[in-house]
Amino acid sequence: MSASVAVPQARPVAIPMSETLPWLIGAAVLGLLIYYFIGIDEGATSVFGNSTVVHEFVHDARHFLGFPCH
Template sequence: MRELSVSQPVPLSHLARWLVAVPLLLLVAYLVTFDQGVVSQAGDYLHELMHDGRHLLGVPCH
């Protein structure tokens, strides 16, 4: 007969990594796909990087 195992709680340090990584990845995805230059007008280099990222991902931008 098999014994039932009790699951251990997730350490807070592992959870904290995900709580930081997921919103950061969502922000990057927003800037590359939907921004259309509103936020990325801080400089030409950043604007061109986001523009090229949209073309790379196949997102229409013009």
């Protein structure tokens, strides 16, 4: 005696490029901003001038990720 059981199959979902492109660009811009403020924004190259507010805010993350600091 054998009974056939319908096993659900996984089907790939096609996501159009026009729907994913804004999310990809947004994620890339956000990632680059985070990378800049954690890793690069310091001293003369700082966006906010000679202020140390941003630098001190991300200071622990900078050291944790191994960016040169001081």
